[in-house]
Amino acid sequence: xxxxxxxxxxxxxxxxxxxxxxxxxxxxxxxxxxxxxxxxxxxxxxxxxxxxxxxxxxxxxxxxxxxxxxxxxxxxxxxxxxxxxxxxxxxxxxxxxxxxxxxxxxxxxxxxxxxxxxxxxxxxxxxxxxxxxxxxxxxxxxxxxxxxxxxxxxxxxxxxxxxxxxxxxxxxxxxxxxxxxxxxxxxxxxxxxxxxxxxxxxxxxxxxxxxxxxxxxxxxxxxxxxxxxxxxxxxxxxxxxxxxxxxxxxxxxxxxxxxxxxxxxxxxxxxxxxxxxxxxxxxxxxxxxxxxxxxxxxxxxxxxxxxxxxxxxxxxxxxxxxxxxxxxxxxxxxxxxxxxxxxxxxxxxxxxxxxxxxxxxxxxxxxxxxxxxxxxxx
Amino acid sequence: xxxxxxxxxxxxxxxxxxxxxxxxxxxxxxxxxxxxxxxxxxxxxxxxxxxxxxxxxxxxxxxxxxxxxxxxxxxxxxxxxxxxxxxxxxxxxxxxxxxxxxxxxxxxxxxxxxxxxxxxxxxxxxxxxxxxxxxxxxxxxxxxxxxxxxxxxxxxxxxxxxxxxxxxxxxxxxxxxxxxxxxxxxxxxxxxxxxxxxxxxxxxxxxxxxxxxxxxxxxxxxxxxxxxxxxxxxxxxxxxxxxxxxxxxxxxxxxxxxxxxxxxxxxxxxxxxxxxxxxxxxxxxxxxxxxxxxxxxxxxxxxxxxxxxxxxxxxxxxxxxxxxxxxxxxxxxxxxxxxxxxxxxxxxxxxxxxxxxxxxxxxxxxxxxxxxxxxxxxxxxxxxxx
Numbered sequence: 190x191x192x193x194x195x196x197x198x199x200x201x202x203x204x205x206x207x208x209x210x211x212x213x214x215x216x217x218x219x220x221x222x223x224x225x226x227x228x229x230x231x232x233x234x235x236x237x238x239x240x241x242x243x244x245x246x247x248x249x250x251x252x253x254x255x256x257x258x259x260x261x262x263x264x265x266x267x268x269x270x271x272x273x274x275x276x277x278x279x280x281x282x283x284x285x286x287x288x289x290x291x292x293x294x295x296x297x298x299x300x301x302x303x304x305x306x307x308x309x310x311x312x313x314x315x316x317x318x319x320x321x322x323x324x325x326x327x328x329x330x331x332x333x334x335x336x337x338x339x340x341x342x343x344x345x346x347x348x349x350x351x352x353x354x355x356x357x358x359x360x361x362x363x364x365x366x367x368x369x370x371x372x373x374x375x376x377x378x379x380x381x382x383x384x385x386x387x388x389x390x391x392x393x394x395x396x397x398x399x400x401x402x403x404x405x406x407x408x409x410x411x412x413x414x415x416x417x418x419x420x421x422x423x424x425x426x427x428x429x430x431x432x433x434x435x436x437x438x439x440x441x442x443x444x445x446x447x448x449x450x451x452x453x454x455x456x457x458x459x460x461x462x463x464x465x466x467x468x469x470x471x472x473x474x475x476x477x478x479x480x481x482x483x484x485x486x487x488x489x490x491x492x493x494x495x496x497x498x499x500x501x502x503x504x505x506x507x508x509x510x511x512x513x514x515x516x517x518x519x520x521x522x523x524x525x526x527x528x529x530x531x532x533x534x535x536x537x538x539x540x541x542x543x544x545x546x547x548x549x550x551x552x553x554x555x556x557x558x559x560x561x562x563x564x565x566x567x
Numbered sequence: 568x569x570x571x572x573x574x575x576x577x578x579x580x581x582x583x584x585x586x587x588x589x590x591x592x593x594x595x596x597x598x599x600x601x602x603x604x605x606x607x608x609x610x611x612x613x614x615x616x617x618x619x620x621x622x623x624x625x626x627x628x629x630x631x632x633x634x635x636x637x638x639x640x641x642x643x644x645x646x647x648x649x650x651x652x653x654x655x656x657x658x659x660x661x662x663x664x665x666x667x668x669x670x671x672x673x674x675x676x677x678x679x680x681x682x683x684x685x686x687x688x689x690x691x692x693x694x695x696x697x698x699x700x701x702x703x704x705x706x707x708x709x710x711x712x713x714x715x716x717x718x719x720x721x722x723x724x725x726x727x728x729x730x731x732x733x734x735x736x737x738x739x740x741x742x743x744x745x746x747x748x749x750x751x752x753x754x755x756x757x758x759x760x761x762x763x764x765x766x767x768x769x770x771x772x773x774x775x776x777x778x779x780x781x782x783x784x785x786x787x788x789x790x791x792x793x794x795x796x797x798x799x800x801x802x803x804x805x806x807x808x809x810x811x812x813x814x815x816x817x818x819x820x821x822x823x824x825x826x827x828x829x830x831x832x833x834x835x836x837x838x839x840x841x842x843x844x845x846x847x848x849x850x851x852x853x854x855x856x857x858x859x860x861x862x863x864x865x866x867x868x869x870x871x872x873x874x875x876x877x878x879x880x881x882x883x884x885x886x887x888x889x890x891x892x893x894x895x896x897x898x899x900x901x902x903x904x905x906x907x908x909x910x911x912x913x914x915x916x917x918x919x920x921x922x923x924x925x926x927x928x929x930x931x932x933x934x935x936x937x938x939x940x941x942x943x944x945x946x947x948x949x950x951x952x953x
Contacts, residue, residue: 193874562832
């Protein structure tokens with residue numbers, strides 16, 4: 190297998206790219222923002238995703254999905270990134286699905302068809318502080334009756350206020366900071382004692398702070414094993430981190446292409462500014478950085494799809510590199526647009542905002558570089 | 568099992584049976600790298616044996632046609648073979664500018680007679696080649712070169728000077744850019760091949776900041792070159808040179824410096840854990856290194872299947888050489904005062920600082936980083952202007 194898209198994968202890209210450019214464009218983002226929309230994404234588009242089969246992209250064929258892999262999910266996410274589409278696709282169809290593969294047949298049977306059909310949105314309630322740290326889970330789950338009682342708060346739950354189901358990491362044993370002793374629960378958002386308050390973020394997305402005040406769940410709400418939630422959580426995080434990396438590549442490439450178009454047209458000193466070597470070298474360097482990000486993201490996708498044991502390490506390298514390159518793309522983008530880059534009327538600033546939020550999702554550059562160092566023994 | 572799996576399995580057992588154990592040890596010094604040629608002194612019988620069996624199999628140049636001494640392998644098979652060699656820690660049987668640079672140019676531009684004559688010599692490591700491109704006044708602006716070949720009917724008489732000729736003092740033959748028309752800058756250069764023992768050729772090694780002399784000044788004083796030793800058409804040598812530079816950049820970027828995907832930081836855990844800012848630098852380097860390895864693999868896969876932009880090797884050359892310089896900066900920092908030792912036996916004669924200084928040439932030789940950025944910007948990004 191070569192490190193490039195197969196024919197089928199290229200065909201998927203050829204169908205998703207024009208579809209999203211038409212139906213999930215920056216115009217839609219602006220309209221959601223300017224109308225102070227309370228959902229955080231366009232429900233119509235979510236249904237169209239389902240009609241195209243995209244929501245079931247990672248769900249096994251036997252369970253009603255397409256049974257495809259991380260390369261294919263990444264193709265969709267890159268286009269989501271390029272168009273700055275607001276969508277629950279990453280959390281619901283990618284990250285949550287990978288965790289739910291470890292859930293009971295009942296839970297899978299209940300939620301996979303709803304996800305594939307575009308009838309369910311799933312929120313990920315994993316964070317408790319302002320920086321990504323899944324092992325720091327302290328939210329308490331105590332045995333109670335036939336199941337557990339959950340108490341505590343979660344932050345940065347994207348679309349949490351409109352989600353139908355929340356995946357909640359909770360501490361059933363051990364101490365905050367330990368990977369062992371965490372259990373992953375599937376909690377309906379309408380469960381008694383659960384409140385979700387949404388706030389608009391810098392990129393116009395809606396993200397909730399979720400409070401669980403003695404929320405009672407049955408034993409079959411446990412995903413995987415009690416105290417051993419780290420395993421499904423790792424599957425969730427690998428998919429989520431890598432998916433966010435693919436989306437970042439889309440954001441960075443979109444910003445870069447827009448910027449290159451701009452400097453090929455903008456004239457100063459009687460010249461198109463793209464003729465100046467000072468900009469040409471920075472443009473070429475940026476292109477190299479984005480190409481590096483694209484390569485490591487594809488490599489990590491193929492590794493996860495192949496079950497390569499180095500997958501987790503490459504996922505961290507991919508998230509770090511995508512974060513670093515895309516951040517350069519949006520900073521150079523705003524700078525090279527000059528004063529126009531500072532205006533709300535131009536789209537380049539929206540790319541900068543989206544990059545900032547996506548960098549934080551599932552761990553930023555520093556988190557993942559540190560993780561890579563630790564995995565290498567220092 | 569697919570055909571490729573079968574090939575991989577057969578290649579592996581062949582390598583296990585034929586690669587001498589000594590040739591599966593890490594390379595320790597310059598002598599462990601075999602460059603071949605008339606004057607090559609094998610550092611061990613195993614080095615010779617390894618070259619001989621690989622050459623006989625056609626695997627010194629696995630993807631060249633069998634008729635020219637190659638293995639006739641497809642791109643996928645070649646990749647699989649390299650992967651199997653890497654898994655078994657097999658050393659490269661032969662390093663050669665003939666394989667990396669001249670060979671591909673001959674395959675594209677050479678006559679059938681030239682291919683049959685020169686390529687098998689390269690594949691067997693019999694002739695060591697050097698490259699005569701840069702001149703004292705023609706570095707990045709290579710096309711301004713002045714070395715002149717005067718037409719004498721059945722031969723040219725070449726006069727001039729080359730510089731930065733890698734290993735010219737050890738090479739048997741040179742492929743050389745020579746001006747054959749003073750009126751036309753681009754279409755006035757021819758690509759000539761000649762024996763370094765031809766009367767009038769002299770070389771003088773250049774001492775570098777690393778203390779070594781991998782490069783030479785090369786002088787031509789009335790050197791007679793027969794007309795059949797031209798590659799491509801008269802005055803169209805620039806086409807050959809450009810094609811070959813693409814391969815040179817591919818080679819340099821493909822090597823991407825030292826180390827592969829292995830973690831560099833894991834060797835320096837103690838010093839890194841005591842120096843958190845250096846640890847962070849190392850961690851960032853590791854991110855870049857893995858990204859580059861993937862980038863390199865993707866480029867090679869795309870290049871070999873015709874998917875890559877023709878100018879893409881310029882980008883890889885830029886990224887790869889800058890990364891290698893960064894690697895050696897970090898290694899020097901992690902090595903501290905030990906890494907300053909220039910002559911001591913315990914540092915094997917200052918291997919580390921010498922290697923660090925050597926890497927500074929990476930982003931100059933074969934086209935500077937600045938020229939690479941120019942090319943990427945104009946040819947790939949299609950930025951306006953001359």
